[in-house]
Amino acid sequence: MKSLRWRRIALLVGLALTSLPAFAHKESDAYLTLRADAADSHVLEGQWDIALRDLDFALGIDSNHDGQITWGEVRAHRTAIESYALARLAIKGDGLTCTMSPMGQQIDEHTDGAYDVIEFRSTCDKDIPAKLAVVYQLFADLDPYHRGIVTIHADGVTTGAVLGPEVPVATLDLRRPDRWQEFRSFVTDGLWHIWTGIDHLLFIMSLLLQAVMVRRRTDDPDGGAVDWIGGGGALVAGAGGTGGTWVAARTRARYEWVPVRSWWPAFIDVIKVISGFTLSHSVTLTLATLGIIDLPSRLVESGIAISVIVAAANNLYPIVRQRIWLIAFAFGFVHGLGFASALYGLQLPPLSMAASLGGFNVGVELGQEAIVLAIMPVAFLLRRTRFYRDGVLRWGSVIIIALATGWLIQRAFDVLIPGFSAILPT
Amino acid sequence: MQPLRRPRLFGSQCSASPHPLGCGLAGLLLAVISLCFGDAASAATHFHPYVPDSPDLVLQRVPSMTDPRVRAFDSLRNRLDGDPHDMDLAVQLADAYIDYGRSTGDARYVGRGMAVVQPWLRQVPTPIPALLVSATVLQNRHDFTQSRATLTALLARDPRNLQAWLTMATVEMVQADYPAANAACVQVAQIGGDFMGTLCTAQLRSLTGRAQQAYALLRLIEHPGAAAPPAIKGYLEGLLADAAMRLGKTAAADRHFRAALQWTPGDNFLLADYADFLLDQHRPAAVETLLEGDGSSDTSFLRTIFAECALHDPRAAADAATMRARFAAMDRRGSRLYPREHAEFVLYVEHDPGRALMLARANWTGQRSPQDMRILLAAALAAREPQAAQAVLAVLARSHLQDPAIARLTAAIQTAMRGAPEVAARSGTSP
Numbered sequence: 012m013k014s015l016r017w018r019r020i021a022l023l024v025g026l027a028l029t030s031l032p033a034f035a036h037k038e039s040d041a042y043l044t045l046r047a048d049a050a051d052s053h054v055l056e057g058q059w060d061i062a063l064r065d066l067d068f069a070l071g072i073d074s075n076h077d078g079q080i081t082w083g084e085v086r087a088h089r090t091a092i093e094s095y096a097l098a099r100l101a102i103k104g105d106g107l108t109c110t111m112s113p114m115g116q117q118i119d120e121h122t123d124g125a126y127d128v129i130e131f132r133s134t135c136d137k138d139i140p141a142k143l144a145v146v147y148q149l150f151a152d153l154d155p156y157h158r159g160i161v162t163i164h165a166d167g168v169t170t171g172a173v174l175g176p177e178v179p180v181a182t183l184d185l186r187r188p189d190r191w192q193e194f195r196s197f198v199t200d201g202l203w204h205i206w207t208g209i210d211h212l213l214f215i216m217s218l219l220l221q222a223v224m225v226r227r228r229t230d231d232p233d234g235g236a237v238d239w240i241g242g243g244g245a246l247v248a249g250a251g252g253t254g255g256t257w258v259a260a261r262t263r264a265r266y267e268w269v270p271v272r273s274w275w276p277a278f279i280d281v282i283k284v285i286s287g288f289t290l291s292h293s294v295t296l297t298l299a300t301l302g303i304i305d306l307p308s309r310l311v312e313s314g315i316a317i318s319v320i321v322a323a324a325n326n327l328y329p330i331v332r333q334r335i336w337l338i339a340f341a342f343g344f345v346h347g348l349g350f351a352s353a354l355y356g357l358q359l360p361p362l363s364m365a366a367s368l369g370g371f372n373v374g375v376e377l378g379q380e381a382i383v384l385a386i387m388p389v390a391f392l393l394r395r396t397r398f399y400r401d402g403v404l405r406w407g408s409v410i411i412i413a414l415a416t417g418w419l420i421q422r423a424f425d426v427l428i429p430g431f432s433a434i435l436p437t
Numbered sequence: 438m439q440p441l442r443r444p445r446l447f448g449s450q451c452s453a454s455p456h457p458l459g460c461g462l463a464g465l466l467l468a469v470i471s472l473c474f475g476d477a478a479s480a481a482t483h484f485h486p487y488v489p490d491s492p493d494l495v496l497q498r499v500p501s502m503t504d505p506r507v508r509a510f511d512s513l514r515n516r517l518d519g520d521p522h523d524m525d526l527a528v529q530l531a532d533a534y535i536d537y538g539r540s541t542g543d544a545r546y547v548g549r550g551m552a553v554v555q556p557w558l559r560q561v562p563t564p565i566p567a568l569l570v571s572a573t574v575l576q577n578r579h580d581f582t583q584s585r586a587t588l589t590a591l592l593a594r595d596p597r598n599l600q601a602w603l604t605m606a607t608v609e610m611v612q613a614d615y616p617a618a619n620a621a622c623v624q625v626a627q628i629g630g631d632f633m634g635t636l637c638t639a640q641l642r643s644l645t646g647r648a649q650q651a652y653a654l655l656r657l658i659e660h661p662g663a664a665a666p667p668a669i670k671g672y673l674e675g676l677l678a679d680a681a682m683r684l685g686k687t688a689a690a691d692r693h694f695r696a697a698l699q700w701t702p703g704d705n706f707l708l709a710d711y712a713d714f715l716l717d718q719h720r721p722a723a724v725e726t727l728l729e730g731d732g733s734s735d736t737s738f739l740r741t742i743f744a745e746c747a748l749h750d751p752r753a754a755a756d757a758a759t760m761r762a763r764f765a766a767m768d769r770r771g772s773r774l775y776p777r778e779h780a781e782f783v784l785y786v787e788h789d790p791g792r793a794l795m796l797a798r799a800n801w802t803g804q805r806s807p808q809d810m811r812i813l814l815a816a817a818l819a820a821r822e823p824q825a826a827q828a829v830l831a832v833l834a835r836s837h838l839q840d841p842a843i844a845r846l847t848a849a850i851q852t853a854m855r856g857a858p859e860v861a862a863r864s865g866t867s868p
Contacts, residue, residue, distance in 0.1 A: 020632065021666045025536040026573050027603035028636065028672075034774045035542030035705050035734030037767045058486075063497040064545065078501025083492030117486035118496055122763040124733070125496040128486045155555065156548035156578070158770040173771050 036123040039065050039157040041149055043100070047139055047165035047185070055133040055163075057111070059096060060119050060126040061149070066092055069153055082118065085127055089116050093129055101146040102133050104182075109135040139165070144182045147174035193363055194370040201374020204350060205382075210315050210418065211346055213411050215288070215379060217322035218335055219386055220404050222280045223394040224268040226332050266329075268404060270394035281387060283336035285379055291343030292350060293372055299351030300368055311348040313423040318342035319415035326408040350375060506537050517553070527553050528566040535573055540668070542705030542734050544774055547577045565595050572604055579774065579803055581608050599629045606637050613805035613832045615645050632658060639676060644807070646837030648683035655680060671700030675707055682714055683839045690714060705734055712740035713808070717842055721747035735763055739778055742786060757786050776800040780812045790819035798825060805832060807840055814846040823853035 041061045048054040063080050067073050072088050073080050085092075093113040102109045115130035143163065150157040155176045162171040165185040172181035205211050271277045298304045322338055325331055331338055354371060393399040417431045489496070500507040510533040517526045531550035538546030551574040557567035568591050575584035588605045592598060602624040609618035618641050626634025635654050643651035655677045661669060674697035681690035694711040701707060708728060715723045721744035728744075731737040742760055745753035760782060767773050777800045784793035794816040801813050810829045817826035833847060 017665050017669065021668045022532060022536060023600055023603055023629075023633070024636065024669060024672050025539055026532060027576075027600050028607055028640070034538075034544040035736060036544060037735070037763070037770065037774060038544045038548055038772070040766070040770050060486075064499055067497075067499045068545070068549065073499050076502035078499055078503065079495045080497040080499055081492060082489040082494045082496055085496065086492065117488050119486040122759070122766045123735075152555075153552050154545065154548035155551050156544075156772075158772075160769055173769070 039150065039154050040121075041065070041157070041159050042121070042126075043145075043147070043159055043161045045102075045133070045145075045161070045163045047163075052138045053135050055102065055109070055135070055139060057129075057131045057133055059100075059129040059131065060121065061092075061096060061129065062121070062123070063125050063127055065150060065154075065157070066095075066127055069150065070095060080125075085118070086116065089113075092116075092127055093131070096129055096149060097131060099148040099151070102135070103144040103146060104142055105137075105140040107135050107137055107140060107143075109133045139185070141185050142182055143185060144180055145172070145174065146180050148176075148179055151176040151179065190363070190366045193366045194373075197367045197370030198374040198377065201350075201371040201376075202378045202381075203374075204371075205375050205378035208349070210319055210415070211349070212382065213415065214315070214319045214322050214342065214346065215284075215339075215382060216386065217319065217326060217408060217411055218284050218339055219281060219383065220390065220407060221268070221326050221329075221335070222277045222284070222387070223271055223390045224400070224404065225271055226266050226329055227269045268400050274391060277391060278387070280335060281383055284339045285383060287336035287340030288343040288346070288379070289376060291340050292347030292375070295344045295347030296350045296354075296372065296375075297347075297368060299348050300354045300364075304348075306348055308352060309422060311345060311352070313419055314342075314345035315349050316415045316419035316422055318345055320412050320419065323408040323411040323415065326404055327412075500537075500541075500543075506533070509533055510537065521556075524554075524557055524564060524566060527557065528570055531570045532573075535570070535577060539577060539706070540701070540704055542736065544578075547574055550574055562594075565591060565598065569598065569600055569604075572601065576604055576608055579776075581612055581803060584608050585612075597628050599625065599633070602628065603633070603637065606641070610641060610644060611804050611806055613836065615641065615836055632661070636673075636676070639680070643676070643680045643683060644836060644838060646839050648680045648839050652677065652680040652684060667700040671697045671704060671707065673697075674700060675710065678714070679710070683841075685841050687718060691718075703731075705736060708734075709736040709740060712737070712744075716740065716743055716747070719747075721745075725750075735760075736775065736778060738763075739782060742782075746786060760786070776803065777809055777812055780816060784812065784816050784819060790816060790821075794820040794822060794825055801828060807838060807843060810838075810843055811846060814843065814850055818846065818849055818853060821853070823850045826850050 039062060041059065043060075044058045046056045046058075048056055063072060063085065066088075067080060070088060070091055072084050072092075074084050074087070093116075097111040097113065100111065111131050111133050113129060113131045117128040117130065119126050119128050145161055145163075147159045147161065149159055157175055159174040160171070161174055161181065161183075162169065163183050163185060168185055170183045170185065172183060174181055295304070299306075318338075321342070325335075325338065350371070354367065390399065390403075393403070417428055420426065421428055421431065502508055502511070510530060513526065513530040513533060517523065517530055520526065531553040534546045534550035534553065538544060538550070550570060554567040554570045557564050558571055560567075563571075568587060572584050572587040572591060575581075575587060585605070585608050588601050588608065591601050592605070595601070602621050606618050606621035606625060609615070609621060619638075622634065622637035622641055625637045635658050639651040639654040642648070642654070655673060659673055659677065661673070674693045678690045678693035678697060681687075681693055691714070694707075694714060697707055698704070698711065708731065712724045712727060715721070715727065724740055724744035725748070728737045728741045732741065738756070739760060742753060742756045744750075745756060764779055764782065767779075773779060776796060780793050780796035780800055783789050783796055787793075793812075797809075797813040797816040800809055810832065813829050814826045817823055830847065830850065833843070
């Protein structure tokens with residue numbers, strides 16, 4: 012204690028030792044309302060409620076420093092308040108330029124005190140477009156926890172956003188909610204998500220590559236006469252989780268990939284894989300988007316990387332031989348959580364939510380089918396070539412495993428492997 | 438000068454008709470699910486913008502220059518404006534803001550403190566003092582996970598940082614990681630000396646079943662001499678009150694609370710703590726007197742409503758509606774500073790055990806102080822889901838916390854778990 016002065020101790024106790032401070036009010040909020048003018052399509056009428064305590068902190072409204080803000084003081088600062096606030100708000104969209112002009116000043120009471128009400132008009136050089144961007148920078152330099160609660164009313168549509176120093180811009184859609192349109196836009200999102208999500212893509216590809224091949228035992232005296240897959244399913248199923256040991260225990264047995272004879276069995280396999288994947292990822296996608304389950308993204312992303320490794324490794328050392336769709340089904344749960352990251356934070360009314368979730372799922376589906384349609388015929392035609400068996404199936408899987416291992420390390424340990432991202436963006 | 442105009446947000450026509458069961462708010466002791474008042478104030482009419490009639494009308498009270506703390510940070514702010522690159526000055530100002538925000542309960546000042554050091558937080562590596570401010574702000578805003586991460590990084594670079602160890606001890610205590618808190622307290626004692634070490638360890642002992650030791654230790658430093666600032670003396674008396682309360686020495690606890698309030702009158706945290714104690718002691722009238730005129734503070738106002746309920750005060754319905762609007766305003770901004778208080782409000786005033794339990798569980802993921810244990814136990818009991826309080830029982834089994842109120846709730850939960858839910862529900866409803 013000798014080493015510390017009392018003032019320092021008092022400050023330390025105040026800053027560090029009070030575990031759960033009891034706050035008297037919520038943090039700083041301002042309420043911004045914009046209303047499309049029915050008579051003039053170039054005009055938005057605005058109302059901006061800003062707490063007097065915040066304005067006092069920024070501009071010093073309490074001129075006589077008596078700890079009381081009077082209406083006279085607020086009125087005297089009207090111009091200062093208006094130019095301060097309106098300079099920190101912009102309305103943009105489609106090359107739109109708008110100028111803000113103050114129209115009036117009032118006072119309103121909110122739950123945590125008195126607010127100055129700035130009435131203003133935003134006059135734009137064109138018709139107000141259906142998509143508006145609001146750029147909100149009030150108190151960005153004074154309080155990182157300030158929030159601007161923005162509401163826009165236009166032609167029977169009400170939309171809004173909560174903005175602040177960390178998220179200063181929102182693009183708001185003023186069109187009437189068009190569910191079909193909403194659905195379609197999410198279909199596109201879903202499509203893109205699977206096409207640009209290289210990890211989802213590689214997972215499906217790894218499972219598809221072997222659909223045109225079957226595993227056959229080569230050291231069997233009867234050669235190809237015994238298609239062991241017929242009974243193998245039972246053996247693998249019997250061995251359960253120790254399938255790997257089962258394979259290792261019969262090291263002398265040798266297998267090789269041989270092309271399927273006809274299109275249909277391969278096609279049925281693919282249908283099973285895709286359906287299994289769809290079934291499980293739809294479940295977790297829905298649960299995660301509705302906020303019912305919430306796993307750390309690091310865990311999910313690492314899980315996805317593991318799924319790619321498992322799927323590709325199974326092409327080199329097949330453990331699951333017949334029921335490939337089981338892999339797709341099991342890991343689909345993890346991929347669904349990954350898809351949900353694209354919809355994360357989407358707070359929509361139930362109907363919009365159904366439309367967007369459904370649309371996104373359909374998009375993901377269409378994306379998958381497109382991949383299947385692109386790969387399967389080529390794979391089927393090439394299945395008898397050495398190029399396919401060694402070059403595509405074996406070395407392709409090796410490359411996929413290497414990539415996915417890289418992702419796994421990066422995601423699980425949160426490190427960057429130098430140069431790795433240059434090969435493929437994650 | 439006209440008096441402060443405080444228009445009521447809601448119509449006063451909402452009558453508070455007490456439920457036949459009465460205002461059964463047995464303090465916050467048990468999960469009281471009898472109705473506090475029949476019809477909740479439903480006629481919520483929002484106040485509309487207006488132009489005041491007189492220029493002298495007082496619209497808002499703000500920190501006054503007569504307050505030395507305000508003069509101090511005003512002069513710091515002026516100096517910083519003159520030399521915006523002086524980090525030491527910025528950190529001093531940030532600390533002054535945060536300390537002011539904590540003692541007055543004005544959460545805005547915590548964010549303002551953060552803003553002051555923002556330019557240095559963007560530097561790599563972040564200077565230690567600025568990092569410490571951000572850890573303090575995160576801790577104050579109940580973002581304990583981020584605060585701990587920042588402190589861990591900071592202490593790796595500066596292992597003898599007293600304030601960082603103290604904050605770490607606090608974070609670990611709130612999150613009920615008592616071995617880690619103890620390790621931090623040991624560092625505090627080594628770096629900061631006996632006085633700081635005693636403060637730290639006494640708090641920890643009070644939480645871990647050794648309230649007797651805590652009380653004895655605090656009595657040793659109770660009178661730190663004339664040179665000690667009132668804030669320290671008030672703080673010590675507050676800790677003594679808590680320890681006495683844990684020991685069941687209610688008369689002593691009351692004495693310490695009143696002594697604390699003499700040193701730091703109007704301290705928002707202390708008022709809330711004392712009001713909770715009085716509610717536990719079935720002294721709602723004393724709560725109304727204590728918090729009279731402090732209605733602009735949410736935490737005080739909430740306790741006033743609890744007291745009004747217990748007293749069948751006709752103001753309860755309208756005040757509850759006002760409080761509901763305040764919680765709704767917090768929901769709109771999307772962040773809550775007092776999740777526990779919200780759960781308490783929903784359980785004891787709204788009588789919605791299911792939602793209270795949901796809120797109490799969400800609260801428990803962030804903070805695990807004795808009050809957080811209580812609300813989760815009480816909500817689980819009221820919602821007839823005793824299993825939901827399992828996490829609390831697990832912490833209690835490790836910490837051996839002494840606390841008469843928590844002991845009663847725990848016993849009720851255990852009875853309920855043994856398969857007698859009706860018993861639990863009954864003991865929960867009877868005040």
